[in-house]
Amino acid sequence: MMQPTTDKSSIDSLLEKLGEYFADMPASELMNPNVLTMSKDRTLWHTKELMRIRKISGVPIVDQKRRLIGLVSIEDIIVALENELIGERIEKHMTRRVVTVAPDETLTSVVAKFNRYRFGRFPVVNSEGTLLGIITKKDIIGAILERFRLMYVHDERRKSALEGTTEWFEKSLISGDYVEKDSANFAFNIDYTDVDMVGIGAAELKKFLIARGLDEQSVRRISIATYEAEVNVVIHSGSEGTIYCWMENGKTVKVRVEDTGKGIENIEQALKEGYSTASDHVRELGFGAGMGLSNMRRCSDKMMVMSEVGKGVVVEMIFEISGGKKDDSERSN
Amino acid sequence: MTVSDLTDKCGFTLVAGNSLEAEVNSGYVGDLLSDVMGNAPSNCVWMTVQSHQNIIAVASIVNASVILLCNGRSFEDETLEKAKSTGVNLMKTPLSSFEACMKLFEAGFKG
Numbered sequence: 001m002m003q004p005t006t007d008k009s010s011i012d013s014l015l016e017k018l019g020e021y022f023a024d025m026p027a028s029e030l031m032n033p034n035v036l037t038m039s040k041d042r043t044l045w046h047t048k049e050l051m052r053i054r055k056i057s058g059v060p061i062v063d064q065k066r067r068l069i070g071l072v073s074i075e076d077i078i079v080a081l082e083n084e085l086i087g088e089r090i091e092k093h094m095t096r097r098v099v100t101v102a103p104d105e106t107l108t109s110v111v112a113k114f115n116r117y118r119f120g121r122f123p124v125v126n127s128e129g130t131l132l133g134i135i136t137k138k139d140i141i142g143a144i145l146e147r148f149r150l151m152y153v154h155d156e157r158r159k160s161a162l163e164g165t166t167e168w169f170e171k172s173l174i175s176g177d178y179v180e181k182d183s184a185n186f187a188f189n190i191d192y193t194d195v196d197m198v199g200i201g202a203a204e205l206k207k208f209l210i211a212r213g214l215d216e217q218s219v220r221r222i223s224i225a226t227y228e229a230e231v232n233v234v235i236h237s238g239s240e241g242t243i244y245c246w247m248e249n250g251k252t253v254k255v256r257v258e259d260t261g262k263g264i265e266n267i268e269q270a271l272k273e274g275y276s277t278a279s280d281h282v283r284e285l286g287f288g289a290g291m292g293l294s295n296m297r298r299c300s301d302k303m304m305v306m307s308e309v310g311k312g313v314v315v316e317m318i319f320e321i322s323g324g325k326k327d328d329s330e331r332s333n
Numbered sequence: 334m335t336v337s338d339l340t341d342k343c344g345f346t347l348v349a350g351n352s353l354e355a356e357v358n359s360g361y362v363g364d365l366l367s368d369v370m371g372n373a374p375s376n377c378v379w380m381t382v383q384s385h386q387n388i389i390a391v392a393s394i395v396n397a398s399v400i401l402l403c404n405g406r407s408f409e410d411e412t413l414e415k416a417k418s419t420g421v422n423l424m425k426t427p428l429s430s431f432e433a434c435m436k437l438f439e440a441g442f443k444g
Contacts, residue, residue, distance in 0.1 A: 196411065199390025203419070206394060216375075216396075223394045224370050231367075286383045289365035298371065 028103035031133030040091035067129040070094035100125040186245035202227035221299035228292040229257035237261025253319040264307040342440040349423040380430040389415040
């Protein structure tokens with residue numbers, strides 16, 4: 001006998017698991033803003049064609065100011081086909097009492113709505129009733145995967161790590177293993193708080209990587225990312241810090257930069273390009289463009305930031321090395 | 334083009350020449366260090382108005398061939414010292430960054 005099918009689809013159980021980690025993500029980040037709409041004056045046949053061609057299962061109906069006035073779902077189309085009403089105007093047959101989501105509603109609340117109403121999609125509507133986007137389960141998974149590209153710890157691991165303060169500094173953010181700092185191939189103590197000194201650590205790491213025979217392109221992105229992390233320690237932490245680097249089997253380089261300083265108040269905000277809390281003095285020197293973390297993200301293949309106010313920051317970055325050996329044309333200056 | 338071509342053909346003043354034969358095959362203008370970090374290509378001439386010593390670290394990490402200080406500004410002493418120890422080339426000009434780009438263009442520089 002075959003097993004009876006489980007009552008929970010795989011996408012639902014995936015959502016449930018991921019939901020725990022991204023509980024606070026707002027609908028505005030989960031939604032697809034490029035939503036196809038129609039006016040109430042078209043016919044259901046038009047809606048059916050749009051759905052068929054674009055492979056979508058529901059179309060929000062909006063007025064001229066893009067305010068949501070209804071929704072036509074695939075169920076509405078089936079009913080219309082059965083009753084031979086497909087040539088009639090949308091206005092007469094659309095669902096008018098649409099369950100919507102506000103842009104600041106959290107993932108937890110959105111998932112609860114999916115479970116409660118069993119609809120395939122929820123339009124996202126602001127307080128004026130204007131349609132901002134639409135959320136399907138697929139959009140949620142997509143938004144979460146995008147978030148994973150920059151692995152960002154804001155979950156149970158983070159909480160438990162922070163409770164035992166020392167623990168946090170002993171474990172890898174990405175793999176969860178204990179970090180063997182003694183085994184690092186490179187370690188540099190950022191033992192200065194003077195902005196003028198910034199870059200020494202990154203320059204040392206660069207020298208080390210070149211000596212290890214890493215290709216120029218990889219050296220460049222690792223040095224840039226490390227420089228930015230070093231800048232952050234010096235400008236923002238108010239403490240000293242350390243740069244560690246491990247070269248794993250010649251294919252992966254891991255860099256970890258940690259400090260025990262002020263910490264980042266709002267990681268979400270800090271990760272946005274252009275956001276900076278740098279002082280005017282430091283800005284005059286050309287720092288504080290708000291691009292540090294995004295440079296680090298761009299240069300690395302995986303990156304994770306963990307911080308708690310008053311306890312410090314740990315940044316871990318993984319670099320996959322594609323090029324292999326350095327070429328011999330490297331300049332000797 | 335090489336670093337010494339920039340002095341000969343564009344009239345920029347050489348302040349610290351540590352590797353004059355270094356190739357220059359692109360350019361970048363920027364005063365925000367992270368912007369330069371993120372976007373300046375290798376072997377470029379980096380035009381900026383920043384003169385303090387942090388520019389040396391930036392230039393050596395992105396492999397800029399030369400820093401061209403614009404608007405008639407002068408390098409700080411610490412910057413000159415660091416340039417010497419790291420081998421970064423330094424030049425200056427009374428021109429603005431934009432005018433310096435035009436000068437490069439007139440000299441046939443194809444970045």
